[in-house]
Amino acid sequence: MIFVDSHCHIDGEQFDADRDEVVQRAKDAGVAAMLNIGTGDPHGEDFRKAVEVADKYENVYTALGVHPHDAKLYDDKAENHLIELVKSSEKVIAWGEIGLDFYYDHSPREAQIDVFRRQIRTAKKLELPIIIHSRDADEDTVAILTEEFGATDADRSVRVPGIMHCFGGTPQMAEALMKLGFLISFAGNVTFKKAENLRNAAKIVPLDKLLIETDCPFLTPEPFRGKRNEPSMVVHTARFLAGVYGIPPEHLAAATTTNFLRFFNLDLNP
Numbered sequence: 001m002i003f004v005d006s007h008c009h010i011d012g013e014q015f016d017a018d019r020d021e022v023v024q025r026a027k028d029a030g031v032a033a034m035l036n037i038g039t040g041d042p043h044g045e046d047f048r049k050a051v052e053v054a055d056k057y058e059n060v061y062t063a064l065g066v067h068p069h070d071a072k073l074y075d076d077k078a079e080n081h082l083i084e085l086v087k088s089s090e091k092v093i094a095w096g097e098i099g100l101d102f103y104y105d106h107s108p109r110e111a112q113i114d115v116f117r118r119q120i121r122t123a124k125k126l127e128l129p130i131i132i133h134s135r136d137a138d139e140d141t142v143a144i145l146t147e148e149f150g151a152t153d154a155d156r157s158v159r160v161p162g163i164m165h166c167f168g169g170t171p172q173m174a175e176a177l178m179k180l181g182f183l184i185s186f187a188g189n190v191t192f193k194k195a196e197n198l199r200n201a202a203k204i205v206p207l208d209k210l211l212i213e214t215d216c217p218f219l220t221p222e223p224f225r226g227k228r229n230e231p232s233m234v235v236h237t238a239r240f241l242a243g244v245y246g247i248p249p250e251h252l253a254a255a256t257t258t259n260f261l262r263f264f265n266l267d268l269n270p
């Protein structure tokens, strides 16, 4: 079986001590590709590190973008730095994670909304798909994405808009995003006992729109909840979700892997 972890943070300091082993363990577990997501201060060195990590390992790619937590740090200088990094490596395949987080409110909501829109337009210009983060802001997220991607054909400069990561919304939200062309990615929290709402949303996502992710080092799936998460653990989420769909794990693994590779137009290196 082969899997893809569509969203991980292996460039983070939590993996500085054993990143080689983490990547090897993922490979041994059948995780054939990983999309790292760079985050942090766009005026510092965090994003350069994300590119370095992707450049170092085969089948590890990265996205770059300013997280809603850090929206207040976004300005022209930050944007130019990110664009330069995007152009520096073929391993940068998406812009994100971007979006809205009204749960933590680490940046003022106005700034989050502004910077979300601005980064969508930059990603469109670069013809990069976007990775969306949305927490306690689903209505605004859907409204902005509908405006940016739903209006006219002329606006559809990005062939497939992107990925809704760590889906935590309602079935209606999943429907709306899929209509705009987004793929829906589920993380380890779908395995949590109380997450019946997530499982109900997952059930309406057809297999050809589905992705799986770890969002590591966070959201470790059952039965390892409490431990540090890492890409090899995406296998547990895949097995669990296959149960939700009532299909063999092989089918779910194959579908989610194919979706990812097709979406980004990638071939796996042996």
Ligand SMILES: [Zn+2]
Binding pocket: 097, 132, 133, 134, 165, 166
């Ligand atoms: Zn996120």
Ligand SMILES: [Zn+2]
Binding pocket: 007, 009, 037, 097, 215
């Ligand atoms: Zn993330």
